[in-house]
Amino acid sequence: MTGPKQGRTADKLAMLGGGRAVPKDLRIAAWPQVTDQDRAAVQRALDSGRFTAAAAGEREIPGLEEEWARFTGTRHAVAVANGTAAISIALGALGLEPGDEVIVPALSFIATAAAPLHLLAVPVFVDVDPVTYNMSPAAIEAAVTERTRAVVVVHLHGLPAEMDEITALARRHGIAVVEDAAQAHGAEYRGRKVGSIGAINTFSLNVSKNLATCGEGGLVTTDDDGLATRAVMLRQFGELIPERGERSYVSHVLGWNNKPSALQAAFTRNRLECFPDEAKRRDENVRRLLDRVAELPGFLRPRVPADRTHAWHILRFRVDPAAFGLADSYAGPLRAVVQRALRAEGVPAAPYQLMPLPAQRIFRERRGFGGLPWSLPGVPERPFREEDFPVAYRLIDDSFALQKAHLHPDAGPLLDRYADAFEKVWALRENLLGIATSLPHTPPWEQAEKIAASEWDGAFGPREGAS
Numbered sequence: 001m002t003g004p005k006q007g008r009t010a011d012k013l014a015m016l017g018g019g020r021a022v023p024k025d026l027r028i029a030a031w032p033q034v035t036d037q038d039r040a041a042v043q044r045a046l047d048s049g050r051f052t053a054a055a056a057g058e059r060e061i062p063g064l065e066e067e068w069a070r071f072t073g074t075r076h077a078v079a080v081a082n083g084t085a086a087i088s089i090a091l092g093a094l095g096l097e098p099g100d101e102v103i104v105p106a107l108s109f110i111a112t113a114a115a116p117l118h119l120l121a122v123p124v125f126v127d128v129d130p131v132t133y134n135m136s137p138a139a140i141e142a143a144v145t146e147r148t149r150a151v152v153v154v155h156l157h158g159l160p161a162e163m164d165e166i167t168a169l170a171r172r173h174g175i176a177v178v179e180d181a182a183q184a185h186g187a188e189y190r191g192r193k194v195g196s197i198g199a200i201n202t203f204s205l206n207v208s209k210n211l212a213t214c215g216e217g218g219l220v221t222t223d224d225d226g227l228a229t230r231a232v233m234l235r236q237f238g239e240l241i242p243e244r245g246e247r248s249y250v251s252h253v254l255g256w257n258n259k260p261s262a263l264q265a266a267f268t269r270n271r272l273e274c275f276p277d278e279a280k281r282r283d284e285n286v287r288r289l290l291d292r293v294a295e296l297p298g299f300l301r302p303r304v305p306a307d308r309t310h311a312w313h314i315l316r317f318r319v320d321p322a323a324f325g326l327a328d329s330y331a332g333p334l335r336a337v338v339q340r341a342l343r344a345e346g347v348p349a350a351p352y353q354l355m356p357l358p359a360q361r362i363f364r365e366r367r368g369f370g371g372l373p374w375s376l377p378g379v380p381e382r383p384f385r386e387e388d389f390p391v392a393y394r395l396i397d398d399s400f401a402l403q404k405a406h407l408h409p410d411a412g413p414l415l416d417r418y419a420d421a422f423e424k425v426w427a428l429r430e431n432l433l434g435i436a437t438s439l440p441h442t443p444p445w446e447q448a449e450k451i452a453a454s455e456w457d458g459a460f461g462p463r464e465g466a467s
């Protein structure tokens, strides 16, 4: 046995003892970046002595709202505490009632489907498309019932969904479209920015997103004056708080306390100024990586239809077992070994979501408000069935994602080395086939079940005391 290898050995996978394609000393720049101008913006907010949306004369929050409305091309933007609150507030502003149905994708972050539950609305899950990873208009339409009030359209990983067709079907059925654009800041669909197409739409400003704050934050956008006013009330106890003058403390409707912080708004205002230039550089870096991966038949890279742009929040790659010379049933095991090989080369390939949303315990076991909203009169029994979500299950098993490291506008050299690693793993794929076909494979959702059981037991003791 020898010590750590120096340099890059192109003829041996790092997983099998060769050198890494991505040198260890190539630094991954932190995300979100914090520049001196960001610091100055936060200092400015600190010095103002006004820290919340309820502070009379506070200027950073309205400033961010105006700038975001202009950026997205909408009449109104309302800043809120986070992206999850933004979705609940958007649905609340639309006037959802307990037991109303909201269509959501089976593949997304938990917030998309948890937000309706906070209003006692029923999330109805729709499988995603195997190429775009978004809900197709046809799949949405098939899920519409007489109880459907809204559809939350996620632009997953940054690729806008088929908004014209979705808007048209929603109009036919009298349901509202809410864009969950938490992963798609700045992406365009047929010349329009996401967040300007649905009736009322949402963004997250979490540190992990393409437009970040220095903590938590979210934005709601709409062209409708009434919806905008209702969103403002819902974020602040149902109150209408004047920008100047006395606060009345009258709660007109049931709201939350989901006000944003002025420090975070100030930080994001400066990030927004840099956003167009940084997004352009990110686009160039990512395209260079994807163009090289396009030459490798074993990897299916993200695709962008000609009528839209991609925000590249997450880069998801599927493996194609046929191109590797394997039967289709080896898709999952092949992805697992390719992911391991890439990680050993220095590419942070990892899963995004270990199970489809409807398989999460909060929906499957209905752990919420004592069985509500499913136990409300008239809410149809809709048992969870794995076979209703074949694409989401397949994608979770046969793909891996790159997150965060590619977001920094200076990540170009790093992504070039990632491309080296993809090429190396593809060139040396013969080494992986025997592993893929012989090792036992545990799909991610089964791994998640084990993790879930041990987390729960760790927190609450063994099962009998748990339920």
Ligand SMILES: *Cc1c(COP(=O)(O)O)cnc(C)c1O
Pocket (backbone or CB within 6 Å): 082, 083, 084, 085, 108, 109, 111, 112, 154, 180, 182, 183, 203, 204, 205, 206, 216, 217, 218
């Ligand atoms: C991150 C995210 C959210 C939630 O945003 P938070 O600010 O973390 O609450 C909602 N939907 C999607 C698709 C997300 O990726």
